[in-house]
Amino acid sequence: MxxxxxxxxxxxxxxxxxxxxxxxxxxxxxxxxxxxxxxxxxxxxxxxxxxxxxxxxxxxxxxxxxxxxxxxxxxxxxxxxxxxxxxxxxxxxxxxxxxxxxxxxxxxxxxxxxxxxxxxxxxxxxxxxxxxxxxxxxxxxxxxxxxxxxxxxxTSSFAAAATLRTQLTLNGVANHVAFTRPRGKTLDAEDDHVAEFVEMGDVTTCIYLGTHAVSDTMDRLLDRDGVDPDTPVAVVYHASWDDEDVITGTVADIGEKVEAAGYRASAMVLIGEAATGAGYDRSYLYGDWANGGTADAANGESNDARDAAEPTETEADD
Structure with a gap:
């Protein structure tokens, strides 16, 4: 042109x-x-x-x-x-x-x-x-x-979470989200922090550009004493596309499953308990303090005192 x-x-x-x-x-x-x-x-x-x-x-x-x-x-x-x-x-x-x-x-x-x-x-x-x-x-x-x-x-991690019918942050399960990629030609080994994120426990680790490296990534995680092999992993291929596919497993077995499916690109990898959508706690947002303070009132606490002590609605977004 x-x-x-x-x-x-x-x-x-x-x-x-x-x-x-x-x-x-x-x-x-x-x-x-x-x-x-x-x-x-x-x-x-x-x-x-x-x-x-x-x-x-x-x-x-x-x-x-x-x-x-x-x-x-x-x-x-x-x-x-x-x-x-x-x-x-x-x-x-x-x-x-x-x-x-x-x-x-x-x-x-x-x-x-x-x-x-x-x-x-x-x-x-x-x-x-x-x-x-x-x-x-x-x-x-x-x-x-x-x-x-x-x-x-x-972004594709949000679509993957929607497909999995979960959230990337879940009260009592995952308070943090990490966007990362595996080591390779654009990321040196010393700059690969996937293992550190997973070891934290309350992090949902979203791996972009890493479908081809799922097995290698999981092998490195299994070599770390701080990583539970049973940590849930979900791999969502072509999230939101007509040919979308979901593979679930754990750090111990997801690599083999992805290899069997033959996917080498275009999948989002989510690691952490939030991938299952299970085990979360009820959030403050829908607690008594945000809905009239009935329990606080019964205990003699004023709404003003409650408002001063509790987070605002925008802060309680879990």
Missing amino acids: TDGATGPGPDGSTDSRAAADGVGDRSGSELDPRVREHTAGEEQDGIPFIGAGPGDPGLLTVRGKELVDEADLVVHAGSLVSSALLEEHCADAELVNSVGKDLEELIPLMRDAHESGRTVVRLHSGDPAVYGAALEQIDALEREGVPAYIVPGV
Whole structure:
């Protein structure tokens, strides 16, 4: 579509490679002024980086749908975005698969289309903020003088929890959630903290990009004295897609089950008791203090005293 020639960016650069090479150079000392000018749900100037959700077109957000429906050019994440979504919302748009393209190809492609007056959308799977590599593209575009912004989406761990009819946090079971990935070419062994999360006990560990490594990950967990081999594990393949599949087991046996199913990609791995949805305690949110204080009143405690002692409704979100 383009020959890679560039227009001048804010720093006068006309080299797309320079824009790509400069990603990650933003200053962390001051917030971008746009942070205070817009909310996450507002349409803004420039190219939106939209979270397509986990797969089902019905889980694309309202704002995402509006923007995709208006697009002339949709640069999408290949097979990670369901073909049903593309067919439903992008029938009149030019579609470009970003798989196999580097920044030096993608940035001029999107920049030139935007500068020619076309409505451009960058469509990521799930939510761009979770293992999306969106920020480096946004920074490169903005070095080329093209504004961009993020439109949130539903990440696959949330869809997996919905499929399992559970929560990632459960009162008395899991007070913490860890989003992580297994060691590999982009994560060194010393930066792999899956075992530490699982050893904590009250953490739901959500492993992204790790279907191919389920057996290896579980073997490493079994080598740790602090990990119970009977810790529940659920593997949800293609969460919310038509061919969704659920495999359940434990740290001790889930690797063998996933190998037997033949899945090597596109599954969410949830480790922890919350994966079963069992054994949780009743939350404070629906206790007496939040519903008239009948038990407190019987004990002679005033509502004012109760309100001062107990968390607000937003704090009691378990």
